[in-house]
Amino acid sequence: MYSVVVEHIYLLVTVTLVSVLQNAFFALKVEKEGKCQNIPTSVFERVCCANRNCMDAYPTFLAVMWCAGLCLNQAPAAFAGIIYLVVRQKYFIGYMGQTSQSTPGYLFGKRILFFLFSMCIVGIFNYLLVHYYGTDYKEYVETITGAASALLLIP
Amino acid sequence: MYSVVVEHIYLLVTVTLVSVLQNAFFALKVEKEGKCQNIPTSVFERVCCANRNCMDAYPTFLAVMWCAGLCLNQAPAAFAGIIYLVVRQKYFIGYMGQTSQSTPGYLFGKRILFFLFSMCIVGIFNYLLVHYYGTDYKEYVETITGAASALLLIP
């Protein structure tokens, strides 16, 4: 019954599940640090801060990834989502590091979010073009779009 | 392939993209204020607080807007979403203002969220009515619903 829907979103669902596992990992870190009483407070504060920054950006990431996957194509969106999760893991680990001068800033993964954002715009533009100029251009536009999304994945 | 899906959600996707841009604007504000060391701390605290309040309400807003758009009609939902973003921008700017006695509260945009919420309820009620009382009433119900959603947009 649902297979026609699941076919178009299963990669996105998989990435979402991986991100949920990562969230659980972050939350367990916070809970573990909060329980130990004999560790310095700054470690707990840093873990909390890293977790907060990651959680602040999480709805934005989910929304952009799903929009990109629904509007254009799920494969490149899911691939970019996986890369984003790797960057987030690095950010979290780097935030907990000892040397405070290497603390990363508030933002991370800007380039990947920008890529997903432009995928959404291309998808909507594609739809409007097909809708207003007929279906003659449809395959042409989709070929161009596919090539462009492959090109965008290089950096 | 996706055009039948994109047709029903492209306005919602557009509003989501605008909200993502706004989130990025807020996050850049926070990062900029966090870097300058010679500004008073209270400004940074106020920007942080405004950003946090906006981020706290963000998943709720997204969920309600998408539900309203999927259940009933995307055009009024996207319109209400745009108004919500304008209110949020005003809230953020007002929160950063100098005079602390004019600080807005924790909540904002209650009326718009309530409107989107009632759109969801009308949509589900509409579906149940059509499902249990046959398709004879369908166009009648949809006309009423459309008129009601137009009326709800007035204030």
Add this chain to the structure above:
Amino acid sequence: MYSVVVEHIYLLVTVTLVSVLQNAFFALKVEKEGKCQNIPTSVFERVCCANRNCMDAYPTFLAVMWCAGLCLNQAPAAFAGIIYLVVRQKYFIGYMGQTSQSTPGYLFGKRILFFLFSMCIVGIFNYLLVHYYGTDYKEYVETITGAASALLLIP
């Protein structure tokens, strides 16, 4: 027009609306506590902390519930969502309690999220099995899946 979509998601939308109402209840609690000036600060801090923990877990919950509902079946997903909301309400009330030694931890509702998570995995596995091994096994797999999801609801 949308009734074919609404048919498969209306239970999920209902649970989402209930969770939005609960969010509004939490936010009103925070705003009310923030306004009273003659209450001890610790109460406001505790309400804030409870609200923050709930809001941190909210996007994760929404994503997992919707994925489970879309991939497998909406009825058990919505049922688990309702149970999660009950657990969250208890968590919030318990957090505001007077005795600080009974303060719950950072995490809650782990078992329900794990159930929804495994529903997603079963759904994707189901799709892949049907996709690669033909439609002969489809009804068989779906019967097994339904029984398994019913079994998972027991605890």
